[in-house]
Amino acid sequence: MAAAGRAWRVASLLPPWRLRAPRSSSAPTAAAVGRSRLLLGTAFALGGSAGLYLATRHRLWEHSAAELPAGSLHLTLYQYKTCPFCSKVRAFLDYHGLPYEIVEVNPIMRKEIKFSSYRKVPILLANAGSPLQLNDSSVIISAIKTYLISKRNSLEEIVSFYPPMKTVNEQGKEVFEYGNKYWLMLDEKETKQVYPVKEVRVEEMKWRKWADDWLVHLISPNVYRTPREALASFDYIVREGKFGTMEGLFAKYVGAAAMFFVSKRLKKRHQLRDDVREDLYEAVNEWVRAVGKHRLFMGGNQPNLADLAVYGVLRVMEGLEAFDDMMAHTKVQPWYQRMEEVIRKAAV
Numbered sequence: 001m002a003a004a005g006r007a008w009r010v011a012s013l014l015p016p017w018r019l020r021a022p023r024s025s026s027a028p029t030a031a032a033v034g035r036s037r038l039l040l041g042t043a044f045a046l047g048g049s050a051g052l053y054l055a056t057r058h059r060l061w062e063h064s065a066a067e068l069p070a071g072s073l074h075l076t077l078y079q080y081k082t083c084p085f086c087s088k089v090r091a092f093l094d095y096h097g098l099p100y101e102i103v104e105v106n107p108i109m110r111k112e113i114k115f116s117s118y119r120k121v122p123i124l125l126a127n128a129g130s131p132l133q134l135n136d137s138s139v140i141i142s143a144i145k146t147y148l149i150s151k152r153n154s155l156e157e158i159v160s161f162y163p164p165m166k167t168v169n170e171q172g173k174e175v176f177e178y179g180n181k182y183w184l185m186l187d188e189k190e191t192k193q194v195y196p197v198k199e200v201r202v203e204e205m206k207w208r209k210w211a212d213d214w215l216v217h218l219i220s221p222n223v224y225r226t227p228r229e230a231l232a233s234f235d236y237i238v239r240e241g242k243f244g245t246m247e248g249l250f251a252k253y254v255g256a257a258a259m260f261f262v263s264k265r266l267k268k269r270h271q272l273r274d275d276v277r278e279d280l281y282e283a284v285n286e287w288v289r290a291v292g293k294h295r296l297f298m299g300g301n302q303p304n305l306a307d308l309a310v311y312g313v314l315r316v317m318e319g320l321e322a323f324d325d326m327m328a329h330t331k332v333q334p335w336y337q338r339m340e341e342v343i344r345k346a347a348v
Helices: 002-012 029-043 086-097 137-149 155-159 188-194 198-213 213-225 229-241 245-269 276-292 307-317 321-329 333-347
Strands: 060-062 076-078 101-104 123-127 131-135 165-168 174-177
Touching: 029 076, 060 174, 060 229, 060 245, 076 086, 086 101, 086 137, 086 213, 086 307, 123 137, 131 137, 131 155, 131 245, 137 155, 137 188, 137 198, 137 307, 198 276, 213 229, 213 245, 213 276, 213 307, 213 321, 229 245, 276 307, 307 321
Parallel strands: 076 101
Antiparallel strands: 060 101, 076 123, 123 131, 165 174
């Protein structure tokens, strides 16, 4: 159980879609390594529409092609299916009818992204004449949106407008941040076409940032809120993931227990209430009030980038109790269903 203890300590430091395998200076046994990886692997699976990290290590999924406004753009998205940041990017690409392939990354070994010094997901490889790697979900969305609108610059030039800046996070670790990642790099004429008044742009940027800085941090505490919810989610993962008998038992019970305690750490870190559902309900209703009663979407008759960001984050809870509770106890359902419909039509 020493491996499980190490795994729990690692899990307590990061949200589940950013967990990394623990390292030890001593050489663990093969069985301990296997159990540790199994526990962490199952932890990644919670929070998505299917709640499952598929058993296949490397999966490609090609989406329907759309006519691109500026030549041929070949896109490959490296992701964890249940990661909210990855879900945001998929929502954006689907809504804009952009064809792309998905590579499902093994969250422990991450061999699929060994080509990259950037070790998080999503990563988008884009080829619009020359290969280019885009990191960070909001940078990806802003850069590709700018490329679709602007005819003046190549994608490579546009990406250069989003330089990474080294900073120190809450844990004292050096990380790279993108200070202007919510901006579209447009000239005055293009800006007027997209944002008729300044307030529209300010509003969109404000709520995109809100989705990243607040809403996303409510997902894990709600998914793992109670032992029963954690156990139910891991039970589904085990049944669908085709684990062996002993591996399945270990993943179901030890994994669920570990991630239940992780949720308590996250609740304390983000200063959430004892019942984290209340924070989720409050946040979602705050979003609904911002959209208002007289708009279909924050973008008006069509979603804007804030709509797509919030939808992408929330939909990773589909199929879980937290999602059903959110639908029953907030006023988000009409907006959410409109988002589902408009994205479904765009992706056909």
